[in-house]
Amino acid sequence: MTLALFDHHIHSDRSDGTVSLADRAKSVAIRPHGVSDHYPWRDKLRNEEDLKRYIDDANRLGLRVGIEYDLGVAPPLSRGTHDALHYVIGAIHQVELDGEWIRYDDAGAFVKGRAQRFKEAERFGAVELRSRILERTLEVVALGIERDRIDILGHPTFSALQPIGDPEVVYPEEWQERLIAMCVAGGIAIEINESYGVPHREFLLRAARRGATFSVGSDTHFDLKPLARTAVMIDEAGLPHARFLAGARPARAER
Numbered sequence: 013m014t015l016a017l018f019d020h021h022i023h024s025d026r027s028d029g030t031v032s033l034a035d036r037a038k039s040v041a042i043r044p045h046g047v048s049d050h051y052p053w054r055d056k057l058r059n060e061e062d063l064k065r066y067i068d069d070a071n072r073l074g075l076r077v078g079i080e081y082d083l084g085v086a087p088p089l090s091r092g093t094h095d096a097l098h099y100v101i102g103a104i105h106q107v108e109l110d111g112e113w114i115r116y117d118d119a120g121a122f123v124k125g126r127a128q129r130f131k132e133a134e135r136f137g138a139v140e141l142r143s144r145i146l147e148r149t150l151e152v153v154a155l156g157i158e159r160d161r162i163d164i165l166g167h168p169t170f171s172a173l174q175p176i177g178d179p180e181v182v183y184p185e186e187w188q189e190r191l192i193a194m195c196v197a198g199g200i201a202i203e204i205n206e207s208y209g210v211p212h213r214e215f216l217l218r219a220a221r222r223g224a225t226f227s228v229g230s231d232t233h234f235d236l237k238p239l240a241r242t243a244v245m246i247d248e249a250g251l252p253h254a255r256f257l258a259g260a261r262p263a264r265a266e267r
């Protein structure tokens with residue numbers, strides 16, 4: 013099954029991807045996509061100067077250009093840089109609780125099948141820690157919407173809790189509804205992420221009922237592959253293609 017929807021979430025060697033911007037510009041012929049590297053990223057996308065070069069280089073190649081803005085970590089973007097991007101994906105890769113960073117790297121490796129077992133399963137099984145992570149997530153997303161004016165919430169239910177089990181148990185319905193309500197009120201799209209396989213069907217059904225918009229993100233760091241999982245997820249939730257972004261930020265009231 014081929015999916016013609018625009019793929020917003022693609023990495024290049026300007027952060028942790030393996031493919032150059034020039035080669036990414038060629039694969040647009042296979043299916044429509046942009047590029048969205050991590051910001052900030054170590055020695056490559058350290059600051060807005062680096063970011064401006066990245067935007068210029070991608071534009072010169074005819075690519076739509078976004079970033080994967082590291083929510084809770086990245087410094088605020090200047091208005092000019094924000095507006096020079098075609099879209100901003102906000103995504104969480106760690107949260108800070110009382111000065112301690114809770115990182116999601118091991119969970120990510122496990123979810124993506126790169127690690128056999130999730131060594132921290134017991135730790136993140138603790139209900140109190142879980143609820144603190146969930147509350148902190150909502151705060152960080154709210155800031156991303158209000159202060160950073162993100163356009164898309166990347167891999168919305170990926171966290172160190174994802175490997176624990178049934179997403180309907182790990183992410184209480186009431187929490188899902190609050191997250192969805194924030195996205196709908198802020199006019200930001202909910203990403204369907206091929207690499208992490210999130211969000212799950214019930215979340216997508218709830219989001220659709222609330223009138224959410226959506227965005228496709230393969231989140232590939234390598235060659236472009238068919239969006240097999242995404243196609244099934246969209247199909248099973250019955251999401252109309254008209255509700256998906258197409259390489260530009262959603263039209264909404266200026267904020």
Ligand SMILES: [Zn+2]
Nearest residue numbers: 080103166167
């Ligand atoms: Zn990410």
Ligand SMILES: [Zn+2]
Nearest residue numbers: 021023080231
């Ligand atoms: Zn990514």
